[in-house]
Amino acid sequence: MADTDTETLPNGTGPLSAEDEERMKQRPADIDADVREMERRKRVEALMSSKLFREELERVLDQQMHEGNDAPLLQRIREMVGGRLHTGSLRGPSCVLPINDIRGIEGVGYEKGEKILRCKLAAVYRLVDLFGWTQSMSGQITARLNTAVEQVLTTPRGLLPHEVTASSLVKVDMQGVVQDQGTTNFPVNVEGFSLHASVHAARPDVRCVLHVRS
Structure with a gap:
């Protein structure tokens, strides 16, 4: 029996029907280019969202900077991808940290309600910083997930209000026991x-x- 070649759909779901094949032949080249670019971006997004990749990239950058290999260039690379490197290292004031930094596959681990609450709480910290209610780092803001569970979102010790992001928040129970460390290694106060x-x-x-000191 002779082998026959079958063309599959761009998303890999199965072979093309004759109608789909004809429609793809009539599709403009620029649309094909857009589809390929979208697929490429998805692969890059998945890679950049990988915790193992971020940790390895941080390790390589630290090693290269320690060895004195073009430190300014390495620092620029760190800042360019800094919005995705959530390993607990604080970046300089020249970098504006996004409030909602939960993207790609990282968002799968959060329910929609918790993700929204994380963004809201991080936004409150930015407002506290904006209004100058940051005389002391002893202030703290917490948000309860819901009335059904005794779990609260708070910040780890060591982050300034303008450095708080949705993913850096720590989830604890009422005794302060960490349930979700977030993306830093800092302890809870x-x-x-x-x-x-x-x-x-x-x-x-x-x-x-909300407990702040102005």
Whole structure:
């Protein structure tokens, strides 16, 4: 039996029908180019969203800078991809960190409600920074996920308000035990959180507790 070649759809779902094949032949070349570019961007997005890739890239950059290999160029590379490197390293003030930095495959691990709440809480921290309510780093803002679970989002110790992003927030229970570390290795200020935990425990209807010093 002679072998026959079959053409598959761009998304790899199966062979093309005669009608689909004819339609693809009539499709303008610029649309084909756009489709290929979209597929390429998806692959790049998946790669850049990989935690292992980010950690390896950080390691290589640190090693090369330590060896003195063109430090300015390496620093520019770090800043160019800095919005995707969430390994706990703080970047310089010249880089504006996105509030919603949960993209690609990273977002799969969060329910829609939690992702939205993370973005809202990170936005509140930016407002605190904007209004200058940052006299002391001892201030803290927490948000309860919902009334059904005793879990709260808070910030790790060591991040300034303008450095807080959706993915860097830490999820803890009412005792301050970490349930989701987020994208930094910084610890939680358990002593400061105890005040917030008391409020959240006594008032499950309160979604957000804000404690700042201006």
